[in-house]
Each structure stands twice: as structure tokens, then as C-alpha cells.
């Protein structure tokens with residue numbers, strides 16, 4: 311990189327410290343992992359030319375389609391953790407732009423519902439990371455609906471539990487007021503087992519929503 315080019319770049323990449331236009335440089339971004347073939351239902355990586363994973367074929371989730379940007383590993387996992395636990399808002403802003411780009415390619419929704427966090431979690435963390443990720447996707451007022459659904463139970467981390475324990479832990483975690491619009495996009499930062507998003511989808515479908523899809527920044531292998 312030449313001297314004058316360096317001068318025009320305002321910040322350094324949080325991963326490699328090289329000068330960059332955003333807080334992640336193009337070289338690091340090129341190393342992000344994103345599986346080409348994913349289950350159309352839950353976005354879990356699958357091999358070959360299959361459309362759905364075995365789990366969704368036997369037990370399809372309450373949402374229709376899950377979309378994701380990256381695999382939850384290596385640099386992406388490191389960035390998301392730094393963003394969430396050290397409040398590095400420039401990383402949130404970077405990912406918010408990426409989510410907005412993805413959103414442009416998607417179909418129409420009446421509203422976006424971000425994964426509701428418990429008050430305790432927001433207090434611990436100091437901010438709601440999912441709302442930060444939605445900061446670039448702004449449409450009409452109230453398009454991002456943070457009022458219809460609330461988390462009424464603070465759940466323990468689900469990844470350490472077996473499938474039955476997870477179901478038990480998440481059951482009744484959300485409460486929704488009656489919802490009048492039809493098509494909803496649920497958004498979360500990381501989807502691991504999909505248990506929380508599935509429960510959230512069930513809750514809003516009962517509250518009057520006709521169908522919903524899911525968009526996450528990253529998908530972990532469970």
C-alpha cells in the first residue's frame with residue numbers, strides 16, 4: 311500500500327491493524343467463511359445439492375426460511391464476540407451495513423422483529439446488540455417493532471443443554487401482544503440451535519402473524 315493511499319484511509323482494521331476504510335479491511339473480509347450450500351429452512355450448512363437438512367425434513371421449524379451472512383467461526387466469531395462483550399460499536403456498524411446490503415436483496419416484509427433480550431441481559435451488556443445491527447436498515451417509522459414481543463423469562467445459555475432441556479428452558483420465554491401485520495422478518499446476531507428463534511416464531515404466529523423468515527448475521531453449526 312502506497313503512502314498517499316495510507317493517508318486517505320481513516321482507521322485501522324480491528325483484526326490485522328492495517329489501514330482500512332472500515333474497521334475491517336478488505337483482506338480480512340475476504341477470509342470470512344460463508345458456506346455456499348445451506349438448508350433453505352434453517353441455514354445450517356449442508357453438503358452437495360440438497361435443499362434441506364435432515365433435521366428440518368423430519369421436524370420443520372415454525373419460520374419458513376432462515377438467511378445468514380457468515381459461518382460462526384474464526385474471524386467472524388472473534389468479531390461478534392468483541393462487538394458484544396467489549397461494546398466495540400464500530401464493529402456493530404460494519405456488520406449493520408452488511409446486514410442492510412443483504413436485506414436489499416430480500417423480499418418484502420411488513421415489519422422486522424429483533425430477538426428480544428431480557429432486561430437483565432441488556433443491563434449487563436449496556437446495549438442491545440441486535441438493535442445496533444439493524445441501525446442501517448431504516449424504513450418507515452415503527453418498521454422495526456420492539457414493542458409487540460417481550461422476553462418474560464431470562465433463559466440460561468441453550469447451547470450447553472440437550473434438545474429436550476432446551477425446549478423446556480425456552481418454553482414461555484416470550485409474550486406477544488396481538489399483531490396485525492402479516493409478514494415478519496426475525497433478526498438475531500447468531501443462530502446456533504435455532505431454539506430461541508423457533509420459539510419466537512411460534513409466539514408471533516400465535517399472535518396473528520401469517521408467516522415469518524429469519525435473518526442472522528452468523529450461523530453456528532450445532
Ligand SMILES: [Zn+2]
Pocket residue numbers: 323324325326327328334335336337338339
Ligand atoms: Zn484486516
Ligand SMILES: [Zn+2]
Pocket residue numbers: 349350351352353354362363364365366367
Ligand atoms: Zn435445516
